[in-house]
Amino acid sequence: MKYAAITDRLAHLGGAKWEVHARAKEMQAAGKSVIQLTIGEPDVATPPALITEAKRAMDAGRLGYSNGRGEPALLEALAARYSARTGRAISTEQIACLPGTQTSLYAVLLTLTGPGDEVLIGDPLYATYEGLIAATGAVAVPVPLRAEHGFRMQAADVAARITPRSRMIFLNTPHNPTGAILTADEIAALGALAKAHDLWLLSDEVYEELVFAGGTFASPLDQADLADRVVVAASISKSHAAPGFRSGWCVGPEEFSARLLPVAETMLFGNQPFIADMTTLAVSAPSEVARGMAERFARRAALIYDKLHGVNGLAVHMPDAGMFTVVNINATGLSGECFALGLLADEAVAVMPGESFGAALAGWIRVSLTQDDAQIAEACARIAAYAARKQGMAA
Known part of the structure; x- marks a missing residue:
C-alpha cells in the first residue's frame, strides 16, 4: 500500500528519541525504583x-x-498581556489559541513554510522541532549553538548558513535543553539578518516565566522594528504547571494571523471553552507557581554543578532558566546515548541522551531539574560513580 510522503519524513523523528524515557517507564511499571530525570514535568x-x-x-x-x-x-487577556509586555498595542486579531505550544508551532510552520524552504534552527534543539519542520516539507538547517557562547545563537553563525531558500529563523528562548536566554542585543543582530534577507522570526517562549534570579528575558516581539516578521508561541503548560490541559497560543502580525486562521480551523476548529476560561484566569496575572519552580530549579542546577562539575571528567553547563541542565560526558568515551542507556541499566537513573537534541550535543546528557533535592543528589552520586567506572575503562 502507498502512504503519504510525510510518513517517510517523520519516520525517525518520533518516539525513538525518547527510548530511555520509555525504558525507564517500563522499569517503573515492573516495580523497579528509578530516578526519572528525563522529561520536563512541573514539580x-x-x-x-x-x-x-x-x-x-x-x-x-x-x-x-x-x-x-x-x-x-482569552483573546482579550492575551492581548492585554502582550500589550503590557511590548509597550505597544497588540490586538486580538494578532492572536490564535491552539492546544499547547507544540500545536501552535506546527500551525505556524504550516502557515509560513513549505516544501524546499529552509528553516535556520539552533543545534542543540528541542527534540520535536525536527519533526515539526519536516512535516511541512521544509528543511531544517542546523546552526551550532556553541558552549563557549553559552549555547546562545550568534548572528554570524546564522549568516553563514543563509541561502536563497531560507525562509525562517526559529528561536527558542529560554532554551530547551540548555536553559540559555538570548540577550536583547543578540536578538537585534538576528533581527537585522531577518530584515536583510526577508526572513520570518519564530520564537518558542514557553519558559518565559521560569527565568532564574539574575536572568533577563528578551523577545523579538518586544522589538518594534521586527514586529512585521515575528511570531511567538507559548502556553500555560510550564508556567502554570498545566501540561495536560494543552492550552497555548501564538502572536504575530494581523495578516499572518488571518492566514493562519484557516490552517488552525482545518486542524482543530477551536479549543475547549472551559479550558479557555481557565487559561484566561491564568494569563491575567503572573503565575502563582512559576517563581517557586524557578527558584527550585535554579537551586537544583547549582546542586548538580557542585556535585558533578569537574568530577570524573564531567562538565556541567549552568542554565539561566527552564527545567534542565546539560552535562558533558565525553571524558567517559561514550556517546550520550550509550551513557544514558548504561546509566539506566546499571544505576536506575534515567536521563536524556544529548543526541536526542541534535548533533551539537553528542557526548552530552540532559538532566531534568524537576525531582526533589534528595533525588537529585542521589542521582548525582550515581552518575559520578558510573562516569568513574566508564572513564577508567576508557583510559
Whole structure:
C-alpha cells in the first residue's frame, strides 16, 4: 500500500528519541525504583484556582464548540498581556489559541513554510522541532549553538548558513535543553539578518516565566522594528504547571494571523471553552507557581554543578532558566546515548541522551531539574560513580 510522503519524513523523528524515557517507564511499571530525570514535568500540581475555574466553566455549560481563533475573553487577556509586555498595542486579531505550544508551532510552520524552504534552527534543539519542520516539507538547517557562547545563537553563525531558500529563523528562548536566554542585543543582530534577507522570526517562549534570579528575558516581539516578521508561541503548560490541559497560543502580525486562521480551523476548529476560561484566569496575572519552580530549579542546577562539575571528567553547563541542565560526558568515551542507556541499566537513573537534541550535543546528557533535592543528589552520586567506572575503562 502507498502512504503519504510525510510518513517517510517523520519516520525517525518520533518516539525513538525518547527510548530511555520509555525504558525507564517500563522499569517503573515492573516495580523497579528509578530516578526519572528525563522529561520536563512541573514539580507542583496545577494551581487549585485554575482547576476550580475549569470546573466552574464546565458546570456553567461551557462545553460547546468554540471558533478557530479562540474564545473572546482569552483573546482579550492575551492581548492585554502582550500589550503590557511590548509597550505597544497588540490586538486580538494578532492572536490564535491552539492546544499547547507544540500545536501552535506546527500551525505556524504550516502557515509560513513549505516544501524546499529552509528553516535556520539552533543545534542543540528541542527534540520535536525536527519533526515539526519536516512535516511541512521544509528543511531544517542546523546552526551550532556553541558552549563557549553559552549555547546562545550568534548572528554570524546564522549568516553563514543563509541561502536563497531560507525562509525562517526559529528561536527558542529560554532554551530547551540548555536553559540559555538570548540577550536583547543578540536578538537585534538576528533581527537585522531577518530584515536583510526577508526572513520570518519564530520564537518558542514557553519558559518565559521560569527565568532564574539574575536572568533577563528578551523577545523579538518586544522589538518594534521586527514586529512585521515575528511570531511567538507559548502556553500555560510550564508556567502554570498545566501540561495536560494543552492550552497555548501564538502572536504575530494581523495578516499572518488571518492566514493562519484557516490552517488552525482545518486542524482543530477551536479549543475547549472551559479550558479557555481557565487559561484566561491564568494569563491575567503572573503565575502563582512559576517563581517557586524557578527558584527550585535554579537551586537544583547549582546542586548538580557542585556535585558533578569537574568530577570524573564531567562538565556541567549552568542554565539561566527552564527545567534542565546539560552535562558533558565525553571524558567517559561514550556517546550520550550509550551513557544514558548504561546509566539506566546499571544505576536506575534515567536521563536524556544529548543526541536526542541534535548533533551539537553528542557526548552530552540532559538532566531534568524537576525531582526533589534528595533525588537529585542521589542521582548525582550515581552518575559520578558510573562516569568513574566508564572513564577508567576508557583510559
